[in-house]
Amino acid sequence: MNSDRHQDSTEITELILKAAENARAEIGVVTKQPTTGKAAKWPIDCNIGPGLEGAIACESKVGYVNGTDGLLSYRGYDIFELCAYSTYEEVSFLLLHGHLPNSTELKEFEQKLVNYRHMNKTLRLLMSFPVEEMNAMAALRMGTIFMRQEFTDIDREQAKPDLSDAISADEDSIGMETKPSGEQRAIYEFKKKKKRRKKKDSDLDDASGLEACYHLIAGVPTITAAITRLRHGLMPFEPSNELSHAANLFYMMNGRRPTAIEERVLDVALILHADHGMNASTFASMVVASTMSDIYFSVGSGIAALNGPLHGGANERVLHTLREVGSPDNAEAWVKKSLAEKKKVPGFGHRVYKTYDPRARILGPLAKFRCLGCKADIQNLISTAEQLEQEVVGSLAQEKKIFPNVDYYSGVVYTRLGIDPSMFTPLFAVSRVAGWTARVLEYMHNNRIFRPRALYTGKFNQVFKQVDER
Ligand SMILES: CC(C)(COP(=O)(O)OP(=O)(O)OC[C@H]1O[C@@H](n2cnc3c(N)ncnc32)[C@H](O)[C@@H]1OP(=O)(O)O)[C@@H](O)C(=O)NCCC(=O)NCCS
Numbered sequence: 001m002n003s004d005r006h007q008d009s010t011e012i013t014e015l016i017l018k019a020a021e022n023a024r025a026e027i028g029v030v031t032k033q034p035t036t037g038k039a040a041k042w043p044i045d046c047n048i049g050p051g052l053e054g055a056i057a058c059e060s061k062v063g064y065v066n067g068t069d070g071l072l073s074y075r076g077y078d079i080f081e082l083c084a085y086s087t088y089e090e091v092s093f094l095l096l097h098g099h100l101p102n103s104t105e106l107k108e109f110e111q112k113l114v115n116y117r118h119m120n121k122t123l124r125l126l127m128s129f130p131v132e133e134m135n136a137m138a139a140l141r142m143g144t145i146f147m148r149q150e151f152t153d154i155d156r157e158q159a160k161p162d163l164s165d166a167i168s169a170d171e172d173s174i175g176m177e178t179k180p181s182g183e184q185r186a187i188y189e190f191k192k193k194k195k196r197r198k199k200k201d202s203d204l205d206d207a208s209g210l211e212a213c214y215h216l217i218a219g220v221p222t223i224t225a226a227i228t229r230l231r232h233g234l235m236p237f238e239p240s241n242e243l244s245h246a247a248n249l250f251y252m253m254n255g256r257r258p259t260a261i262e263e264r265v266l267d268v269a270l271i272l273h274a275d276h277g278m279n280a281s282t283f284a285s286m287v288v289a290s291t292m293s294d295i296y297f298s299v300g301s302g303i304a305a306l307n308g309p310l311h312g313g314a315n316e317r318v319l320h321t322l323r324e325v326g327s328p329d330n331a332e333a334w335v336k337k338s339l340a341e342k343k344k345v346p347g348f349g350h351r352v353y354k355t356y357d358p359r360a361r362i363l364g365p366l367a368k369f370r371c372l373g374c375k376a377d378i379q380n381l382i383s384t385a386e387q388l389e390q391e392v393v394g395s396l397a398q399e400k401k402i403f404p405n406v407d408y409y410s411g412v413v414y415t416r417l418g419i420d421p422s423m424f425t426p427l428f429a430v431s432r433v434a435g436w437t438a439r440v441l442e443y444m445h446n447n448r449i450f451r452p453r454a455l456y457t458g459k460f461n462q463v464f465k466q467v468d469e470r
Pocket of ligand 1: 311314343346348349350352400402407
């Protein structure tokens with residue numbers, strides 16, 4: 001693995017290994033062995049709750065989550081090991097291909113990412129919209145549609161009518177709807193079909209293929225960084241061809257190269273967010289793909305689902321909450337009031353984890369890393385987070401199994417990297433695009449359109465009345 005890249009950030013490796021040790025000490029013997037390795041016999045009997053809780057929608061080899069013991073692995077590799085020794089590039093290759101890349105594969109993959117990061121036309125299109133006034137996730141979603149437009153021929157081929165008949169027909173113009181004013185009959189002249197564009201070497205025209213996945217993994221960070229800059233009235237930066245995925249993202253967002261520690265911290269955060277079972281945004285991506293739409297639309301719907309405050313949008317809310325709490329001294333009263341009002345505290349609780357989220361076990365120490373040298377407001381943010389955690393866990397862990405989740409400390413980590421809260425959720429998407437694409441690709445090998453049922457609880461035999469009788 002990438003020991004070279006980690007040589008200047010060995011303290012981070014030690015921090016992760018320590019977190020792994022603590023987790024092992026707390027978890028002890030794993031209570032339940034996973035039922036993996038066997039193909040299921042369909043149909044499967046399972047208890048299903050509202051929100052599809054407990055439903056099994058497909059088989060997957062991409063990643064494993066054990067919510068009882070707090071375990072997470074990608075393709076069989078424990079998350080702590082991947083964070084300690086690997087890189088986001090290796091991990092996204094692993095998720096997509098099922099094995100860690102050898103050095104040739106890694107070089108080729110990294111080169112593809114370098115090439116695909118440059119998206120001038122996509123950025124030009126993006127800049128023609130008032131991005132600074134838009135929700136960052138809305139802008140990101142739009143950006144993925146521009147990527148689709150820039151790099152594929154699908155729209156050009158599919159959206160055009162076949163004009164050959166029209167040209168050879170007697171009429172060379174057709175009547176269109178009457179305009180409110182002006183010409184009674186608008187004239188629409190057909191033009192000759194243009195020659196099909198020559199395919200590029202990368203063959204990105206297959207908008208559901210592996211190349212399109214690489215394209216999205218490389219391109220979503222470029223768009224995210226461009227949005228960051230545009231929101232501050234600044235021009236986007238050209239990607240650097242020398243930097244790693246994480247370093248380049250940092251550079252394009254902040255306008256300076258990261259230190260080795262900053263690069264590593266962002267890299268670890270990217271690894272931690274890359275995949276997580278059948279969460280809402282992954283499922284949304286897969287539902288779209290299952291209709292035989294394409295991977296760009298899939299990723300766009302993943303971004304839309306991730307935006308919600310119950311999902312990826314929680315990380316931004318955590319930071320606002322910490323600012324609202326203000327100081328460690330206020331945490332107890334704040335939690336009491338919030339729980340009395342039956343409010344959910346952002347960054348706590350999980351549909352699957354009923355124990356400490358393993359990702360939070362790493363992000364917590366990362367957020368606190370070398371904090372003594374930080375500015376006073378960051379120190380205050382960290383101690384407020386620690387105190388709030390104690391209060392929430394103290395009140396809810398035993399009875400409701402509520403612990404910090406991945407979003408609790410990620411915002412503090414990003415704040416320390418100089419990233420604005422409005423970009424926290426787009427950053428989540430930057431990483432999760434690897435998981436979305438890997439799971440979509442896997443599912444498409446054996447695609448069946450998703451189509452659950454609803455239990456109808458409405459009325460029957462209603463008698464229709466005209467509008468003036470209602
Ligand atoms: C993640 C989440 C949506 C999971 O939802 P879920 O599996 O449907 O769980 P529920 O909302 O049914 O919660 C179960 C119980 O725990 C409580 N609970 C769950 N999360 C809570 C939180 N963050 N703060 C306080 N109480 C919480 C609920 O109020 C509920 O209590 P009740 O049984 O007395 O009604 C939920 O925990 C939540 O909204 N968390 C905050 C948002 C967040 O951090 N999201 C990111 C997830 S990675």
